[in-house]
Amino acid sequence: MNNKGLILLLAIFALLSLNVNAQQLSKENDWQNQDLKENKVMGVSANKAYAELLAGKESKTVIVAIIDSGTDIEHEDLKDNIWTNAGEIAGNGIDDDNNGYIDDIHGWSFLGNAKGEHITRETSELTRLYKKYSKKYVDVDVESLSAKEKKEFDEFENIKKDYEKQVTDNRNQLQNVMGFVEYNKVSIELLKKEFKLDTINAENIKSLKSKDEDVKGAIDFQKYVAKNKITTADIDEALEHFSKALKYGINTDFNPRDSIIGDNPEIMDGFYYGSNDVSGQGAVHGTHVGGLTGAIRDNGAGMNGIAKNVKLMIVRAVPDGDERDKDVALAIRYAADNGAQIINMSFGKSYSPEKYLVDAAVKYADSLGVLMIHAAGNDNNDLDKKDNFPNPLYLDGGKAVNWLTVGASAISRDKKMAASFSNYGKKNVDIFAPGHEVYSSVLDNKYGLNSGTSMASPVAAGVAALVWSYYPNFTATQIKDILMKSVSKQEKLKVILPGSKKEKVRFGELSVSGGIINAYNALKLAEEMK
Ligand SMILES: [Ca+2]
Ligand SMILES: [Ca+2]
Ligand SMILES: [Ca+2]
Structure with missing residues (x-):
């Protein structure tokens, strides 16, 4: 074993041992909700917003679609915040609400079939x-x-x-x-x-x-x-x-799609494949993501999601491996058609061969005024130079309006504030949000730490849902505008450029807004703009 091998191993072990025992965490275990002045952490000031701005105010439920690996809808800290399709009668084998999906009570899985089989792993697009x-x-x-x-x-x-x-x-x-x-x-x-x-x-x-x-x-x-x-x-x-x-x-012979779905994934040949089992197998990623947006607040269990009056629509489309463009396109359409106001997308890849299918779905959701929130990706790349799909840039020109690309930030306001893995981009990353070692729900009523822009995105989705729930008359474009203008500005703070060892850059250079999403500021701005 050479030294390089050891360093590599260490990095791998750091990556793999993300779940941490709750006792070790103490007060920092929901820092994403906390505030710089009050708690000395770079959270989104959600707790402060609830305490100082929202007491006694009315709110309206916001539906957030979680397009992910599946989510544990029975989790103690999520259960009561899972969306239920009011027009569908469970388990009768009939598509009661005529949306094309039979018995879709809490969402849909594009990775399952009627026999109860699931695609859990996939090859990479490469x-x-x-x-x-x-x-x-x-x-x-x-x-x-x-x-x-x-x-x-x-x-x-x-x-x-x-x-x-x-x-x-x-x-x-x-x-x-x-x-x-x-x-x-x-x-x-x-x-x-x-x-x-x-x-x-x-x-x-x-x-x-x-x-x-x-x-x-x-x-x-x-x-x-x-x-x-x-x-x-x-x-x-x-x-x-x-x-x-x-x-x-990376095995070219591995192909679970053929036996489990049996479609041609390169064309839109049949819209309604899949199953209503939205948990699937290996739903740990989507469970962590869901909790960050909408784990039940102040119930004495686990942690607090950012948004209180929220329902999570679970759409399963992301296997361990690269998701298919067709599934992503259908998942976006399902969410938009069934009432989601916000779609969280904590996934991405470097190649998107059927991007035209995704573009059409994004255009559709954009036209309906759905706010799409996407993780910037974890390759410490400059997205102004490299692609990470899906993105809001259409192949035939133009750009989705109601779209936010989110980078990940860390707990302290110091040189390590931009997470070392996070993608960034002065033009193509809109905003940063807490995504380094954040605590949320995992399987079996448990909780754990996880890091990634996958975590930053649902924190941002939570803030968007929080603002929208108290100001329901705003459009998606206005909500995005409010979030962008009300960031905790950190333009001048010098941080280590993600992916480099020592090279410093102004935090403001890493995104369009130049800051970290902030619920308190956003709610104040929303009140002014009302
Ligand atoms: Ca249905
Ligand atoms: Ca039914
Ligand atoms: Ca809780």
Whole structure:
């Protein structure tokens, strides 16, 4: 195991061990609700808004669609805030409200079927494109291609390079982890024998010393393991992570779509596939996301969502792997058609081969005045230079109006305030919101920390829903305008540019608004504009 391998592993373990025991968190466990002046954290000042601006005021329920991996609708802290389709009678096998979806009581899953099977994993879009074009351009005579095909062929060459690199990287990383596992075993045995110990643990490793190179190496290694609290479970998780990628994400032979949905995902051939089981399997991501927007406030359980008078419509369209454009398009349409005023989209990808389907759905939702809120993505990229889909920019020109792209910020007002993973963009990221180590609901009535723009987006959706619920006469465009103009301005604060080690940039350069979404300011502005 080389040093690079170890650093890489450490990063992986940090990424994988996101769920933290609630007792360890104390007062910081819903910092996203808190306020800079009162609590010294960069939250959205929701608690302050409820206490100072909203007492005794009336509000109107806002429906927020959570397009995600599925959400645990039985979770104690979500249950009473889950949307119910009033026009649908449960379990009678009839589409009572004639919206095209049978027994869609709490939303819809575009990743399930009537037999109760679910797509939980998928390949990446890169894998799918590689597979498609490999077939098309096998033994191709480049000279004979039309101009259009030549362009596609050039794209394919890039895709091929990217794909092959991913496969190689993944194999290497898996080998690194396996090497780690092997040396972990070997070093423990060596030290046990050398020092006549029954076990090697974080305590007894401290005092071990040796001049022998091999023994010294083993001691250093075990000290590293102890210091970074790497457990067997962490290692198993890392092993699973990379084996899973080889087995599913980058495996060109893996295709659950065929047997479970059986459609052609590249065209709109049948709108009404799917199932009404909106939890599916592996709904942990969508459960965390849902809680940030709408976990029940002040009920003595878990944590507080940002919005109080909210109903969450659950739309399942995002597997572990890349979501399909067709599912995303249908999910947006389902949400817009069934009364969602806000759509949260905590997903994204680098390739969007059927973008025209998504564009049409976004245009439709935009025309209905639905506010779409999308996670900026976690690749620490400048979105003014790189794409992250879906985006509000239409292929045929123009841009969705009612759309917010959200970057992730961290707890302290200091140089680390822009989360190191967050995408950013002076033109193409609108706003930042808390998304680094935020606490919310996970499966089995539990709670945990998670990080990502996936978390920032539903915090922003929560603020939007909160403002809209007290000022229901505003349009989506006005709500967006209010949120953008009322950010906690942090333009001049110098922060570390996401993805760099030391390079500093003004926080104001990372987004259009230059600040962090703020419920208190937004409600005050809404009151002025009323
Ligand atoms: Ca229905
Ligand atoms: Ca029914
Ligand atoms: Ca709660």
